Amino acid sequence: MNDMIQVENLTKVYRSFKGAKEVKALDQISFSAAPGEFIGIMGPSGSGKTTLLNVLSGVDHPSSGEVAIAGHAMDKLKRDELALFRRRKIGYVFQDFNLLDSLTLKENVALPLILDRVAPREIEQRVDELMAFFGIADLANKYPYHVSGGQKQRAAAARAIVTNPAVCFADEPTGNLDSKSAADIMEMLTQMNEERASTILMVTHDPFAASYCKRIIFIKDGQINLQIQSAGDRKAFFDQILEILSVMRGEA
Amino acid sequence: MNLTFRHIVNQNLKYNFKRFLSYLFVNGFVVAVLFIYGSLLFNEKLAQDVSMQMVMDYISICTYAIILFSVIFVAYTGIYFVKSRGKEFSVYLTLGMTRRDLIRMIYLESLAIVAGSAVSGIIGGLLLSKLFYLILGRILGLSTDIYFISGTTYLLSLGVFVVVFLCNMLFTSVFIRRLSIIQIGKAASTKGLSKSRPILGSIAIIATAAAMYTYYGASTGEDSLFGYIIDEQYRSLIIIGSMLTIFVALYFVIPTCVDVVRAVMRMFPSLYNRHLLMMTNLKHRFFAYKVSLYMVTLLISFAIITMGFGLSFYSYTQKTINQHLPYDFMIESGAGINSVSADEVKQIVEKNGGEADDFSSLAYLYDENYRDYGKRLVHDYADSMVISESNFNRHTGLSVDVKPDELLLVSSQSDMDSAVDFDTLITVEPWRKGDERAVAFERGSVSKEKFLQSLEQTTSLSFSRDKTRTMVVHFINSYGDVEFEGVLANVVDDSVYAELKTKAQAPEYTSYLFNLKRGSGEKVYAGILDALRASNHADSSLWSSADTMFGNKDQAEALRPIYKKERFEIAFKINGLLFFSLGFLGILFLLSSSVVLYYKLVTDIDEEKEQVALLQKIGLTAAECKSYLQTHLAVVFFAPLLLGGVFGIFILSSAWSGAGANMSGFLMGRVFLMYSVFALLDVLFYMALRKKFFRGARI
Incomplete structure (x- = not known):
């Protein structure tokens, strides 16, 4: 039970609505992630990637099966406990950044700590350090609408790990970025993973972004289709991903 | 197409x-x-x-x-x-x-x-x-x-x-x-992102303070502002101008207050952090906030002012009408108008099936009072009369003693200051002449010396401040005027009065004041009107309406006998009507403030929904979300109530401490009661909308 993420027979069924068929978004999925892993979840649209992420992060509830993050069974937690758990143990990077427009970048990064009533001096220290780490220290007092998408995503990443969470979830973090910014942010996530030993689970359909991962789980129709491990060479891993994707597309 | x-x-x-x-x-x-x-x-x-x-x-x-x-x-x-x-x-x-x-x-x-x-x-x-x-x-x-x-x-x-x-x-x-x-x-x-405007804000705050000062000074009857003497003809202009300034400057004061609150809170990081979302939101959506806060504040103070005025007029009348009309009937006779004797009046009453009680005839000379404060001379515009000491004592049942060099100022209104800081100059001449002189004096504001020179042969008396006393006695029916003009009596020694009477070319007036012991008031009054019309050689067109302009002491129309019941009815109708129409206006303002608040809420809900969804993802508990939304709502609801209340009550209380000093405590009590009702309604509305707000934001 040393795994950071443990998923057992996870199933999520969307009830039929207005005569439409029942949809099994996740079907008996099981996998686990060790501390410090960088896992990518890939799959075509509608394969259940985002549903998986939502269930893992406690935003959505599974129909059956179990999820444990850092040894805590998510379904045992009450609503408010879950909120606190998310705040302290889970970091989240969104495709559309989800920064609050009313806060400066620095305040945005500090928000989880502020919500947790951490002492201002400590907040200051941690946030400054992280912003320097992500190379946005000089943008501290800028508002989200003043900076570029890449800079926003760096701030979002800093926010995700400011509480030193057990796991960091990333939902298409490069989806809204140009290729240069996408590469930058992936470098950052890799650095986060390697230097700070953050466990990262990233959902993406961008093979380039996925090539930064150490392991990739492909899901299709709610089930795990395939898993591959990076040997260390990113270029080779990238080619491997492309190949698998084309095969999967062919099957579809 | x-x-x-x-x-x-x-x-x-x-x-x-x-x-x-x-x-x-x-x-x-x-x-x-x-x-x-x-x-x-x-x-x-x-x-x-x-x-x-x-x-x-x-x-x-x-x-x-x-x-x-x-x-x-x-x-x-x-x-x-x-x-x-x-x-x-x-x-x-x-x-x-x-x-x-x-x-x-x-x-x-x-x-x-x-x-x-x-x-x-x-x-x-x-x-x-x-x-x-x-x-x-x-x-x-x-x-x-x-x-x-x-x-x-x-x-x-x-x-x-x-x-x-x-x-x-x-x-x-x-x-x-x-x-x-x-x-x-x-x-x-x-x-809606706002720029801080510290200079404009500071100017607005100074302007507000200055306008509050000038408003207070002008409405409480201060003689000077910032060392400048107030010209009477500009007094109401100053009052209106000050009010306008207060309400316009408010638009710039509100954002500055928010900036100040933010700046102060920034000095306490943990406090600031705790309210970070609220504080940054205030800045971020400042324009929308500013406008709604301003509108609601304005509407609430308008509601307080209009309703408060209506309520105060009504309460004031109710409380004071008896003091202003101590006798059931009053007939004023003089200058050839209403020439009847006391016995004739009694006969008229009896002839119409009534019996007079507490009958009193009060003789006096009309005069004009000028107050000499040393540097300046002011005309005291209350209707004033000179009464001899013994006449006054007989009429009131008191036994005051006034020496020849002394003056007793008696007011029929209960706001007479006991401290006298002025010498008194009294001129006695036929009413119209005296009135014209006073009006000209007020208009021209000539110097004291020039004015004294201009008096020439006019009969006048002067009394120094240390020989002057004051007193409040409800000794006469105020002239039936709905607004209860107070009457000022200058009680002087008998010898002074006798000399004045012979020297001045002014007619002596007599008021017959009495209550009705039995009989029909309406019938007696009708009898009195008829008899007096006959003595004035007038037909029924004289005094055909109760809406008489009182004041002109040399016109029969203005010397309409006063019948307490008639004045009562008119006073209550007028004040009731005022109360109703001002109250209605107040309710309208209050309702509109609710509409603005509702609008604000409805437009905010969508933005809040997004924000809350995001905050929940980050890990905000339901309770924290609620508390954040609640603060947001509470600011919009209660800041204007407080601010509007302060301005509204300030404006009312200044007006009352000037106009009805002795009653201001009572009137303000009523106004505070009214404000409490407003506050209660606001709280109820807040609680109702809070629910909607939470539901709307999906908590």
Whole structure:
């Protein structure tokens, strides 16, 4: 039970609505992630990637099966406990950044700590350090609408790990970025993973972004289709991903 | 194309239905209120009522206030409505709709709203006015049906409304022509971001403080402001100017207050962090906040002022009317008018089946009082008279002793200062001459020396301040004037009075004051009127109306005998009417403040929903979300209540401490009671909307 993420027979069924068929978004999925892993979840649209992420992060509830993050069974937690758990143990990077427009970048990064009533001096220290780490220290007092998408995503990443969470979830973090910014942010996530030993689970359909991962789980129709491990060479891993994707597309 | 275009308009109407509905409701409401007050202004049946004639000025002021208010209010909601849809409009423009088409679309929508508002407003107005007139009839004690809607009323309400709408349309076209697609795209995240304006804010705060000072000074009757002596003819101008300044400056004071709060909180990081979301939101959506806070503050203080004035007038009358009218009847005789003797009066009473009680004849000379404060001489404009010591003692049953060099100032109103810081100069001459001299003095404000020179042969008396005493005795019926002009008596030694009487060429007046022990007051009064008309060689056209202008002591019309019951009825009708119409206006302001709050809430909910969803993802607990939303709501609800309350109560209390010093405590008690009711309503409304807010934000 040393795994950071443990998923057992996870199933999520969307009830039929207005005569439409029942949809099994996740079907008996099981996998686990060790501390410090960088896992990518890939799959075509509608394969259940985002549903998986939502269930893992406690935003959505599974129909059956179990999820444990850092040894805590998510379904045992009450609503408010879950909120606190998310705040302290889970970091989240969104495709559309989800920064609050009313806060400066620095305040945005500090928000989880502020919500947790951490002492201002400590907040200051941690946030400054992280912003320097992500190379946005000089943008501290800028508002989200003043900076570029890449800079926003760096701030979002800093926010995700400011509480030193057990796991960091990333939902298409490069989806809204140009290729240069996408590469930058992936470098950052890799650095986060390697230097700070953050466990990262990233959902993406961008093979380039996925090539930064150490392991990739492909899901299709709610089930795990395939898993591959990076040997260390990113270029080779990238080619491997492309190949698998084309095969999967062919099957579809 | 036409069909497609109309289709888009229809779709738009359908999509924005809820917002249109509330917009329609607001406008309909304004039309309804305009309609009711308009109908009052043009009501031919009411125009025949005496007390209605007397308060017509107030009613028209109310109506103009309402017209002004509706212009501002409808314009505000209209502009806000168009502005809030900027994003939608920019999408149309991006998709290639021409600005002309867009404006045409908005015009068509507006037309639908105008028609809807007008129809629903007039129907609402017709229904509400039934109720309005029912209550009004009760207050006026009228048995006849006073429900009357003149055609002009329809024209007024529609006319004002259409004018406002045309202005809004003008604004819309300017707005759309200037609309920049790029800016609007960005506007979603930057809209309402405020720049701090410390200089403007400081100026506004200083202006507010100064205006409060000048308002207080001018309305409490201070003689000078900032060391400058107030010219009486500018006093009301100063009062109105100060009020305007206060309310305009408020617009800049509110944001500055928010900035100050933020700056202060920033000094305490943990406190600031705890309220980070609220504080940053305040700054970020500042424009919307500022406008709603300002509108609501303004409306609440207006509600307090209008309702407070109505309530105070009414309470004041109720409390003081007996003091101002101590006798059932009063007949003033002099200068050849109402030439009757005491015995003749008694006979008239008996002849009409009554019996007089506490009968007293009080003789006096009319005079003009000037107060010498050393540096300046002021005319004291209360009606004043000189009474001999023994006459005064006989009439009041007191036994005051006034030495030849002494003066006893007796006021019939209970706001006489016991400290005397002025010497008194009294001039005695025929009433008209004395009055004209006083008016000229006030207008010219000549120096003391010049004035004294100008007196020449006029009989006058002077008394130094250390030989002057004051006293409050309700010794006479104030002249039946509905506003209860106080009467000032200069009680002097008998020898002084006797000398004055022979020297001055002024007639002595006598007031016969008595109560009725038995018999019908109406019959006795009718008898008195007839007998006095006969003695004045006048027909029934003299004193045909109770609405007499009192004051001119040399005209028979102004010396109408005073019958307490008649004055009572008129006073209560007038004050009741004032209370009702001002109260109604106050309720209108209060309701509008709720509408603004509701609007604010509805427009905020969508933004909050997004924000809350995001915060929940980050890990905000439900309780934390609620507390954040609650603070947000509480600021919008209670800051204006507090601020509006401070200004409203300040304005009322200053007015009362000037006008009815001894009663101000009592009146302010009433006003505070009223404010508590406002606060309670606000709390209830807050609790109701809080629920909606939480539900809307999906907590």
